Amino acid sequence: MFDVAIKNGLCFIDGKFLEASIGIEGNRIAYVGRDEISGDLEIDASDKFVLPGLFNAHTHLAMTLFRGYAEDMPLMDWLEKKIWRAERKLTPEDVYWGSMLGILEMLKTGTTAFSDLYIHMDEVAKAVGETGIRAVLCYGMADRGDEEKARRELEIGTEFVKNWNGAFNGRIKAIYGPHAPYTCTPEFLKAVKEKAKEMETFVHIHVSETKREVEKIERRYGKTPVRLLDEIGFLDDKTVIAHAIWLDDEELAILKNRGVSVAHCPVSNLKLSSGIARVTEMLRLGINVCLGTDGAASNNTYNLFEEIKLTSLLQKVKTGRADALKAREVLEMATKNGYRAYGLEGGELRQGRLADVIVIERRFNHSPVYDPIHSIVYASYGCEVSHVIVDGELIVEDGIVLTIDEDKVVDKVERLKEKFLED
Ligand SMILES: [Zn+2]
Structure with a gap:
């Protein structure tokens, strides 16, 4: 029995x-x-x-609030002119309701666990606790070259890990989330990784999402993002990088040798015209690749079935071979590879x-x-x-x-929309 x-x-x-x-x-x-x-x-x-259950390996969950808010724009304009401005208006309560809507959508489409990098993360953790879903959560940090800010950000990130790691019978795994090499200095990234090692936990970061970003890093530091991260000891089997589109052969080999996992986000990458990642080659090299939706502002859903189908179709076009990826491989990317990326014993x-x-x-x-x-x-x-x-x-x-009042969540989010319409 x-x-x-x-x-x-x-x-x-x-x-x-x-x-x-x-x-x-x-x-x-x-x-x-x-x-x-x-x-x-x-x-x-x-x-x-x-x-x-499916594992959504890269989200900014409460961005459900910005679903349809800024459309048909290139990534940097979209971020700088619309999204970052709107995010400054976000309150903890907004993040709670946005997260509830995101979790509702994920559960209804078969996602049992997700990895989220955002702000006001206590509210996301609360929503995870109430709804019964599983999550890997991190506070999204950026120092932007400001030493005082670096210190504060790391403090908030560490507080979050201490407060929530293992909560709700282990349904929450709390990790570190420095935003990206173009918003964080190498010194800060190094400090974050050291802290993560000390706390025996993972790090989740955006890497090489756009060509422009890679060129910026090369101009600034004389090397590409993956090489930069490798040099400061950031890359290992407790590191999950999102996107990883603009990589050369040597960088793929570095990811493989360090045991880094990649969260592939095809819908967002197409929508923001970022590019198509070299997923087939990554898998052939033995890199652990999992699937993510990214935030709802650039997708616009948290339905992982869309990523599953698109991952397969895009690799067929990218490689020129209709047998590039097998259905089995893609389904494993959406399930066990996601759990494996974050060190969880699930997905099978x-x-x-x-x-x-x-x-x-x-x-x-x-x-x-x-x-x-x-x-x-x-x-x-x-x-x-x-x-x-x-x-x-x-x-x-x-x-x-069973754990969410669907009408209440949808009503609440429709009302919250108003303040983001004001400029
Ligand atoms: Zn992202």
């Missing part, structure tokens, strides 16, 4: 879909197999797909792993099903997700998020 039994689904196990049942005890998967099992809570998954339907599991209904758009992996990767919208379990707890049932 398990706490939860997910019975007779088509389950994504070791890269293939097989008929099986999943038994959950506490917050771990305790059984995967074909035996007849029972549980205090039973979910009949017959004729449904069962997957490990396997005994002993964290019980973060989703059930997907079989709908008209999947029909006919030859191999479920292609139905999931190329023909899913995301809204077919019927059940979501995080840390052993059922939090989405028949498409309804």
Whole structure:
């Protein structure tokens, strides 16, 4: 008798879909197999797909508030003229409601864990606690060459790690989030990494998102961002870099040798015309690549199914080979690679792993099903997700998020919009 039994689904196990049942005890998967099992809570998954939960490896969650706020602009104008200005108006309460909306969307589309870099992070942590989702959280820091600011930022970041790491039965992992090499000095980045090592935790940073940014760093320091970070000892297997688009061969080799993970964000990279990352080559080299949406202002959704399909399509165009990436690889990027990037034991339907599991209904758009992996990767919208379990707890049932008052969140965010319209 398990706490939860997910019975007779088509389950994504070791890269293939097989008929099986999943038994959950506490917050771990305790059984995967074909035996007849029972549980205090039973979910009949017959004729449904069962997957490990998706991991959204790069978000700025409360940017749901800026969804549709600044459109059709290049990255630097978009940041400097619109987003950074609007962000100065953000209160902790705004971040709470924006985060609730983001979590609602993620849960409804099968994301069980996310990695967020933003401000007023206590509010994000609070939203994670209330909703039952899993998260890796960091306060987004930037010193911009100001020593006093550097000291203060590191203090806030460290306070956050101390206060929240391991909270809610370990559902929150708190890490460090220096924004990028163009907003942080090498001295500051070095200090952050040293502090992260001392606290035995991870670092999440934007790197080489645009060509302009790489040129700026080269002018300023005489070397590219990855080489700069490597020289100051910033890169290791507890470092996750977002975007990583403009990299040469030697930089790819550095990432591989240091064990750095990459969070690939294809929709945002297309929308801001940043470029297409060399994902196929990264995977062939053995770099751990996972998927992220980035913030809702540059996506505009937190639906990871869009990233899954686009990752595959873009690599086919980029390499000129329709067989560049296999569906299995992309689905693993969206699941186990994300958990692995941040040192979490999840993202697989396997005994002993964290019980973060989703059930997907079989709908008209999947029909006919030859191999479920292609139905999931190329023909899913995301809204077919019927059940979501995080840390052993059922939090989405028949498409309804049990822990969030959906109407209240949407109403609240619509009202908050007003102040960002004023200049
Ligand atoms: Zn970002």
